[in-house]
Amino acid sequence: MNIYVLLKRTFDTEEKIQINGGVIEDDGAEFIINPYDEYAVEEAIKIRDEHGGEVTVVTVGSEDAESQLRTALAMGADKAVLIDIEDDVEEQDQYTTTKILEAYFEDKEYDIILAGNVAIDNASGQVGPRLADRLNIPYVTTITKLEIDGDVVHIEKDVEGDVEKVETSLPLLVTCQQGLNEPRYPSLPGIMKAKKKPLEELELDDLDLDEDDVEAKTETVEIFLPPEKEAGKMLEGEIDDQVKELVQLLRTEAKVL
Amino acid sequence: MSKILVFAELKNKELRNVSFETIAAAKRLDDGAEVVALVFGESNLEPLANEMIQYGADRAVTVAHEKLANYTSDGFTQAAMAVIEEEDPDTIIIGHTSIGKDLSPRLASKLDTGLISDITEIEGSGDDALFIRPIYSGKAFEKKKFKDGLTFITIRPNNIAPLEKDESRSGDVQSKDVDIKDLRTIIQEVIRKTSEGVDLSEANIVIAGGRGVKSAEGFEPLYELADLLGAAVGASRGACDAGYCDYSLQIGQTGKVVTPDLYIACGISGAIQHLAGMSNSKVIVAINKDPEANIFNIADYGIVGDVFDVIPKLIEEIKALQN
Numbered sequence: 001m002n003i004y005v006l007l008k009r010t011f012d013t014e015e016k017i018q019i020n021g022g023v024i025e026d027d028g029a030e031f032i033i034n035p036y037d038e039y040a041v042e043e044a045i046k047i048r049d050e051h052g053g054e055v056t057v058v059t060v061g062s063e064d065a066e067s068q069l070r071t072a073l074a075m076g077a078d079k080a081v082l083i084d085i086e087d088d089v090e091e092q093d094q095y096t097t098t099k100i101l102e103a104y105f106e107d108k109e110y111d112i113i114l115a116g117n118v119a120i121d122n123a124s125g126q127v128g129p130r131l132a133d134r135l136n137i138p139y140v141t142t143i144t145k146l147e148i149d150g151d152v153v154h155i156e157k158d159v160e161g162d163v164e165k166v167e168t169s170l171p172l173l174v175t176c177q178q179g180l181n182e183p184r185y186p187s188l189p190g191i192m193k194a195k196k197k198p199l200e201e202l203e204l205d206d207l208d209l210d211e212d213d214v215e216a217k218t219e220t221v222e223i224f225l226p227p228e229k230e231a232g233k234m235l236e237g238e239i240d241d242q243v244k245e246l247v248q249l250l251r252t253e254a255k256v257l
Numbered sequence: 258m259s260k261i262l263v264f265a266e267l268k269n270k271e272l273r274n275v276s277f278e279t280i281a282a283a284k285r286l287d288d289g290a291e292v293v294a295l296v297f298g299e300s301n302l303e304p305l306a307n308e309m310i311q312y313g314a315d316r317a318v319t320v321a322h323e324k325l326a327n328y329t330s331d332g333f334t335q336a337a338m339a340v341i342e343e344e345d346p347d348t349i350i351i352g353h354t355s356i357g358k359d360l361s362p363r364l365a366s367k368l369d370t371g372l373i374s375d376i377t378e379i380e381g382s383g384d385d386a387l388f389i390r391p392i393y394s395g396k397a398f399e400k401k402k403f404k405d406g407l408t409f410i411t412i413r414p415n416n417i418a419p420l421e422k423d424e425s426r427s428g429d430v431q432s433k434d435v436d437i438k439d440l441r442t443i444i445q446e447v448i449r450k451t452s453e454g455v456d457l458s459e460a461n462i463v464i465a466g467g468r469g470v471k472s473a474e475g476f477e478p479l480y481e482l483a484d485l486l487g488a489a490v491g492a493s494r495g496a497c498d499a500g501y502c503d504y505s506l507q508i509g510q511t512g513k514v515v516t517p518d519l520y521i522a523c524g525i526s527g528a529i530q531h532l533a534g535m536s537n538s539k540v541i542v543a544i545n546k547d548p549e550a551n552i553f554n555i556a557d558y559g560i561v562g563d564v565f566d567v568i569p570k571l572i573e574e575i576k577a578l579q580n
Contacts, residue, residue, distance in 0.1 A: 013510050013530050017396040024397065035511055094362070095371055118358075120510055122392055124374045126362035129330070133366035138441035139330065141359045159355045160458060160513075161505030163448040164327075168441055178511050179504050217371025221387060222400040226537065232557040234548075242560050243570040246542065247578060249558055254540045256462070256519040257486075257578070 001053030003044045006115035007072060009065040010034040019223055033068045036116025039176035042183040043146060044114050045076040051148060054078045060097050062086040073194035074186030080199040088204045093216035094126035100214055102134040103207040110171055117142045117175035132173035140166055142177040259287050262344060264351040265296040265309050272305055274459050275352030277312040277419035282350050282412050284313060285379050286386055291315050293344060297336050299326035303430055310428040313420040317430045324437040328356045331440045334363050339435040353411035361411050370407040377416040394510040394533030414459045415516050450505055455489040462488035462519045465508055468495040469524015469545060469564050476502055478568040479523060485575050493525045509534035524564040527552030
């Protein structure tokens with residue numbers, strides 16, 4: 001089975017965000033595999049171990065993403081592809097990323113493509129469904145269970161807390177939700193092996209694209225931090241009195257009750 | 258005059274609140290626009306179409322089909338594309354819900370257009386409009402605009418207030434026949450795990466519990482308080498990991514992002530990942546035994562105390578108030 005994972009390098013969830021010169025300061029920040037993409041990597045490895053085949057992890061980004069691809073290889077993926085657009089693309093949106101991935105997949109054979117349901121940085125959740133549409137294959141978003149039985153696929157999908165049982169078929173694109181699995185940590189032998197696994201680097205040229213083909217449809221004009229919250233009011237006294245005061249404040253001052 | 262299509266989202270055959278918010282967003286974008294509501298479902302959609310009009314839409318197009326009883330990407334895309342091709346709108350607005358997140362990128366791809374998703378605020382109007390959306394799970398915001406072409410946005414529930422309902426308003430409701438072809442994904446069963454009634458992502462009040470709630474039973478007083486206030490119950494990742502409640506209740510960087518009017522955090526320490534999911538709530542109350550807990554740094558009102566002392570007293574106090 002030909003299994004592909006779409007992976008994005010993101011800030012660590014622990015990171016505080018600072019803005020410098022109108023952009024998010026990434027100097028000194030820790031980076032990780034987008035947590036939802038980690039579920040995709042884990043699921044891809046499980047599918048391969050059960051059904052055979054090969055797991056290829058693909059990212060669109062800069063050469064810095066090599067570290068996250070190596071982590072995915074250390075977890076057990078077989079091959080990695082880094083589409084480095086740093087020098088070619090100034091303004092990128094989901095349209096851009098999808099165009100690039102569409103070109104990459106054009107001559108590939110794929111049975112299943114897995115992605116995170118959203119990236120924790122830009123959080124648009126668009127690229128998976130957009131790509132499935134371009135490739136003209138079905139997709140199911142926010143999945144929490146996946147079983148492949150021949151060409152038939154049984155899926156459980158999270159719908160704002162409810163579960164939908166869905167039946168579909170290969171080839172297929174899915175986006176992964178928390179609860180799908182517990183991503184493994186790379187083992188030491190895994191990390192050693194990962195260094196020797198193939199990591200292909202591509203640029204727009206290699207995909208027969210130029211910058212105009214992938215020009216973003218939207219642009220970011222400003223990035224800003226939320227207003228700092230002023231220190232709140234710590235209530236004092238007996239618990240009974242604090243609760244009474246709280247209810248009073250919520251009614252008269254905050255006007256939310 | 259510009260034309261704006263807004264999407265009416267149904268849950269249990271009723272309109273979700275976010276449907277009315279899409280109309281308000283449309284008016285904010287262009288007060289003079291013709292706002293056309295799309296209502297998709299199995300049958301009997303005219304009352305829902307009229308309700309959209311009472312909330313400010315000028316007219317509505319309904320598509321009733323047995324294959325639209327449940328949302329599927331294929332079914333709804335076919336219905337939406339049929340209407341979009343006929344109406345040729347300047348703008349499309351959909352709620353950033355489970356359905357909206359699944360449907361909107363597919364439509365954007367079909368229309369070969371940009372899509373700015375999860376908008377919490379619109380600044381300016383018309384072609385100069387800027388769309389504000391949280392990034393990095395609410396740790397920052399960005400202002401975006403369209404370079405050209407169609408304006409296509411999804412709006413986060415609970416951020417753009419709906420207009421007042423006006424029962425005297427009326428408008429044209431057109432029923433459109435669409436031939437819905439094969440669906441490649443079939444929904445076989447829906448298992449309801451969420452509590453009846455209040456939807457976490459649309460709730461005006463959220464009562465959330467953390468590790469300090471100590472057990473699944475410990476959540477019972479939280480549910481009691483939530484029932485009294487018409488609130489939804491949520492949880493921190495810690496509480497979900499410990500098995501006190503289902504992951505469907507998790508609020509945070511992974512999990513749901515909520516922006517209620519009132520958020521009551523019970524026994525939640527306030528890890529940065531949790532704050533990402535709730536820090537934009539309008540009023541935050543924190544109840545925690547540990548006076549140093551990080552949650553107090555973003556709370557509007559704090560009580561240092563045991564959740565199991567405070568919540569029962571709060572329940573009594575609210576009951577007294579309601580009587």
